[in-house]
Amino acid sequence: MTVAMNVRSLGSSVGAPLFTVPPPSSRGFRIPSRRIRIRASVEPSDKSVEIMRKFSEQYARRSGTYFCSDKTVTAVVIKGLADHKDSVGAPLCPCRHYDDKAAEVGQGFWNCPCVPMRERKECHCMLFLTPDNDFAGKDQTISLEEIKEAASKI
Numbered sequence: 001m002t003v004a005m006n007v008r009s010l011g012s013s014v015g016a017p018l019f020t021v022p023p024p025s026s027r028g029f030r031i032p033s034r035r036i037r038i039r040a041s042v043e044p045s046d047k048s049v050e051i052m053r054k055f056s057e058q059y060a061r062r063s064g065t066y067f068c069s070d071k072t073v074t075a076v077v078i079k080g081l082a083d084h085k086d087s088v089g090a091p092l093c094p095c096r097h098y099d100d101k102a103a104e105v106g107q108g109f110w111n112c113p114c115v116p117m118r119e120r121k122e123c124h125c126m127l128f129l130t131p132d133n134d135f136a137g138k139d140q141t142i143s144l145e146e147i148k149e150a151a152s153k154i
Helices: 046-063 071-088 101-107 115-120 144-152
Strands: 003-009 018-021 036-040
Touching (some): 046 071, 071 101
Antiparallel strands (some): 003 018
């Protein structure tokens, strides 16, 4: 008997290949039979980060919004969007919890830019801020190097 373990990337609802480990009873203890999920942190691809960076800059200009004065916030959100683009195929808002990410992608409500942003210029992630927001910076651009540097500090 073996125990199957489902490996998933952090934040992903799409399963990765299964692998097996010796059953708990052969290691000297018993646990109830069930699947155990191991989460591994995986960085989004540079290509997806660049795509989301360009999208964010373009949308900020088009919507008249600005990035947060703390570029770390901008960097983390862009990387989160890129991670979801890699794992579920769409830039799903990274600042929310989803029971079923694939279903959320299909509904489109939280795909960036989300419905609250498109309708009322309310960005829950603080990626797109209106000029009157206390946290809004003066920039509508961020370089790939700035994203990598700011995200590495976390």
